[in-house]
Amino acid sequence: MRERYNPQEIEPKWQARWADAKLYHVTESSHKPHFYSLVMFPYPSGDLHMGHMRNYAIGDLVARYKTMQGFNVLNPMGWDAFGLPAENAAIKVGVHPAINTYKNISRMKEQFYKMGICYDWDREVTSCDPSYYKWTQWLFALFYKMGLAYKKKAPANWCPSCATVLANEQVVDGACERCGTTVTKKDLEQWFFRITAYADRLLKDLDLLGGWPERVRTMQRNWIGRSEGCEAEFGIEGSDERIRVFTTRPDTLYGVTFMVLAPEHPLVEKLTTPDHRVEVKAYAEQARRQSEVERLSAELDKTGVFTGSYAINLLNGKKVPIWVADYVLMGYGTGAVMGVPAHDERDHAFAHKYGIPIITVIEPKPDDAQGKERLAASEHPDLYIDPGVMVNSGTFTGTGNIEGKQAICDYLEQKGFGAKTVVYRLRDWLISRQRYWGAPIPIVYCDKCGTQLVPDDQLPVLLPPNVDFRPTGESPLTRVPEFVNTTCPQCGGPARRETDTMDTFVCSSWYYFRYADPHNSEEPFSKDKVDYWEPVDQYTGGVEHAILHLMYSRFFTKVLYDAGLVPNVEPFTRLFTQGMIYKDGAKMSKSKGNVVPVDDMVGSHGADTARLFILFVSPPEMDAEWSDQGVEGSYRFLGRVWRMIDERVHVDASAPIDSESLDEEDRDLLRMVHKTIRRVTDDIERFHLNTGVSAIMELTNAMTAYVEAHGVTPVFNEAAENLLLLLAPFAPHIAEELWHTAGGQDSVHKQSWPAYSESLAAEEQVTIVLQVNGKVKDRLTVPVDISEEEAKKLALENNRVKSSLDGRQVRRIVYVPQRLINVVI
RNA sequence: GCCGGAGUGGCGGAAUAGGCAGACGCGGCGGACUUAAAAUCCGCUGGCCGCAAGGCCGUGUGGGUUCGAUUCCCGCCUUCGGCACCA
Structure with a gap:
């Protein structure tokens, strides 16, 4: 036998090969059915920790699983890259937000890579890139033309710390959703999106979202009010x-x-x-x-x-x-x-x-x-x-x-x-922000012609690079004359640009359409491509966006549908909201100093262990506590798989097993394999990923016992092959490595998801519980097809049942086939 | 206040249609291997009573339905989330 399980050796090797092979690169020219799996794109804050990774581990599992199931899977990633943290950092240390943002993006990509999270990077979108925000501005213009964007003076929520106004949705208990500062009122002229015009449809169409958590639908219902x-x-x-x-x-x-x-x-x-x-x-x-x-x-x-x-x-x-x-x-x-x-x-x-x-x-x-x-x-x-x-x-x-x-x-x-x-109760969405690091609102004010849209052929309105960022309550752009002073697109006379930028939630309200056609320079996306991919089949993200991002995106989708640009009225068919990871009783966060950095985990136990643990620790929709001992357990489990399979197993699909000629232990193991395939498949479909892992562990335990007693047999090989296929979405590197040492061809991630046979999974014997007055007295192992009469007879002959009856008269016998017999006295 | 979710061993959690409560993992205890340890492997591990066979109790709590309830119904407690002077 060779080296013990060494993730630091095998993980980088496969990460490089997957990247070279563009494992999850997809096109629209496929005969396979398509599947769009999406994880909410992150703000590029620079450092990913294991709390963030839960999200991506789940998304990666879905993408790998659906690919193995034969779907043409779109699994993209990008960056919600405008926003205040980069600008605040710029104020503090004097580095331009763009520099920090792109630096953070490359760090985070590196971390995804180390965790073995694979995306189709050819479709990467970055919302602060002019090639992207050009189309954010184009969509603003579309809304304006549709009468859905307007400016009015109104008392607005003002966050003194962020020095900008906020939308209603971004005020939580009277405080700024971002920084917690108490929000005050300020009378300002502001741009709004007329989301209230869609209130009835946003409410009614919640009924279409059977694939969403009831909780989120209720929250939106309350919010619309x-x-x-x-x-x-x-x-x-x-x-x-x-x-x-x-x-x-x-x-x-x-x-x-x-x-x-x-x-x-x-x-x-x-x-x-x-x-x-x-x-x-x-x-x-x-x-x-x-x-x-x-x-x-x-x-x-x-x-x-x-x-x-x-x-x-x-x-x-x-x-x-x-x-x-x-x-x-x-x-x-x-x-x-x-x-x-x-x-x-x-x-x-x-x-x-x-x-x-x-x-x-x-x-x-x-x-x-x-x-x-x-x-x-x-x-x-x-x-x-x-x-x-x-x-x-x-x-x-x-x-x-x-x-x-x-x-x-x-x-x-x-x-x-x-x-x-x-x-x-819903109010119109206030989208103006008095800050620099956002998409400029493409509007020009002319003394003669009034408010004018910047024509499409003059988009994007670029952010000027050299700006004094200090927040004063007015947009920093007001202090850039070469930005402000422009000409009227209508009369050619002197005019002033709008200096407010757009709420970053505008950028994130349509990115899932851009992934379908990320390089289009003629339009935000082509009809053909969104027709092919949309809507998103499975969307995964945090419940903190239950109202904000998820309602804005629903609104955008309905507007784009009305404009004839997209085929769907709802953006996300199924939504999964995962719980948060806590450590030492608090949400993992840099400021609390309780994070487990990706690099540390990868260095100590490897990406597979980290991913397996995070999927196993609790049901994914629930909050969970990080546990170093739990991590050890996952690591030990992968070590057991390694020792059991490495250089022992030979994957050989050409030797089908004749189940008729097997002895009992062989039939038992084979049955366990098929039952496990059924369990894991069902569990993934239901997002019960923690029990999916435990099913794989149980199969491993059974295989260990089997191979100690019988050595490697064709049935064991068959079991091992299936084990690796089941493990592939949960712990992709070790599955890939063992797949290859066992002689498997191509990538394990390109294999078909195993199918189970109901007949092979079917039990030959079942345990029937014997009760007297509802209390368990004994258990009986009987053939599955035992007759009711026979079973009842066995029950009444049972010694423990007889002694409990104590000669009293049997009033009734309840018989549940294959489960129990309850003797009532 | 209103709406929604949750409450199960020492811990994370399991139980897909009302039918074996505690799968799987962690931790603990005992053992094997070792000069020793680590690693690994094996066994036990809800509580109480009992030498044992076995018995009793047990899924927040009090009732109810049922042959049978973690699961269904009614009341209460605790807790988390959302909404909250929305007329």
Whole structure:
């Protein structure tokens, strides 16, 4: 026997050969069915650790497995290369972001290489490369032409630390999603994508995504936040103007005792009477200054001020005071709310605090004793939120409130006071960023012609190389005159360029299309190629993108579909979100100093051990704790495989095994092989990769025992061949090495995934459990085809069963074929 | 508060359709090999009682359905994630 298992020797050898052979290079001219496996492309931060690697190990396994299954597999990789870290580093050490970015990219490629993660590098895309962002800009222009990109002045989320505005999705608990700094409000003119125009389709098409985790679909559903209701108009005393409110409870319209406007509501100024002006103005200004965190902390204590004006309820002519309060949000519905303190918790709290009357208009139904009891016992007997019957409601009195909703809506529509509407929580996507390292927004402002798109033939709008990056709240590009000053594409006169750049999530919303046709210089991608590859069959990445990247990408795909550029309405047929790797109880991260660097792992135990461990440690969708001892276990296992197979086995497909002539041990091993193939195949399909590994381990254990007793036989060779094929996607180097020492031809990764035979996997004998009153008493090994009568007879003759019966009368015998017999007494 | 997931040995976890709870691995204990150790190999390893045969308990918790429940139903506890003044 030669050397012991030495990954440092065999791994680099195969990595080089795979790269030379372009193992995973694909084209569209194949007779095989195609399969697109994609892992979320990373930000090139420079160092990959084992926490990152889980993602790529899973993706690599899928690609290798699907290739062996006979698919033409697209398995690309690229770089989400624009973004703040590179720019912040540039500010700190004065190195241009491009230099750092490309340096990091080459480091990370090296690390993928060392881990044996193979991509079709001919399709690499880099989002900060002009050949890529040219098309990001082209897509912006397309959105603009479709009316889906617009500029407006609005209070935007501002991160003082990043010195830029953020989209709603990028604010988490009132803080910047990137750096955790508390976000403030800033009034700025900003570019938006009209994602709200797609709200209904983004919501409805979630039903098409059966291959997505339910969790992610729920999160998106919550984020979109559809609610049905109606808009109702109120009159204003002494004015012809109307106030529109949105409500989901038109059935409570008779219970309105006040009206509330958001502090930013345009009517506030008009409605404030002179004697209330000072107070209202101060309140509105304070509300504007408050950060989201401050507002959330004051959640329970509602504040507001009276404007001095009154609204008229058009249903009953009743006059109610108009207040301003910051619990009403300008960005949702109409920015105005009718106050029904008897049937809404918030309105109730507000009315209580300011002594506003409470009028009950819904009661528990007369036969609803439970509801009445609950109400009487409740802390607030003047607050009833559950369904019931309408009272004090004019001609609607006596109507059930559910029917009442519809009836009042119809009435309002008929009178012209309102209409049914649907309102979404989702806001338009703010894409402007006041930073340098991003794709410039291809817009020019001309004094004569106004806002102009940069024509397609002038794209890309290149980032100027020499820039003072210091963040000032304005884009660094404003300080580059040769960038700003340009000519109007319309009239040729002097004009100024837009200096904001695009949110990097714009770049990552379409990269999966570019992989289909990465070198196209005429268009973002050709119709033929996206028709061939899209949609992505299997997408793998972190759940932290459940809303952000995954919703933006769905939006992009729908827009591109509407533009006739792509064939699919959804980008990712199946989504898998893997859990994070923790070490010492915390998420692996450089700043916490608890990372396991790729280089260390490769040097100490090898890439195969690292990959096998990370696939075995826990179900891949769950978070898992790194364990050095677990790594040892995986290493030991690969060592056992090595010693068992190396220079012992000869792969010889030309000697088929005649299963009829085998003895029992041979048949047992062969059965185990076929059962294992079935298990591993099913496990990979279900993403139960950890149990797939354990099935391979069990087969190895059985083979070890067999070969000690019988030596190498044709059946053992057959088992070893299949073991290597099953192992190939999990531990690609050792499988390849042993495949070759065993005399296998070509690459193990180009072999067909083994097929199992149901008849060879079928058991000849089964163990039947004998129970008395549901308690296990004994086990019986019987032929699979034993008859019910025979089995029952054996059960009743069994000594342990008999002693448990103790002569008592058998009431019933439950018989489950091939599983158990339960004697009930 | 609302929505969704999870809770199983000392640890990571398994149990695909209601039918042997604890596969596989780690750790631990015992043994073989060795002058010794490492490496490797073999055996045992949920708890309690018992010399043993064997018995009892056991999948967060309390009920229920069932011949039979980790699995289904109802209540509760803990925990993680999402949403949250969204009218």
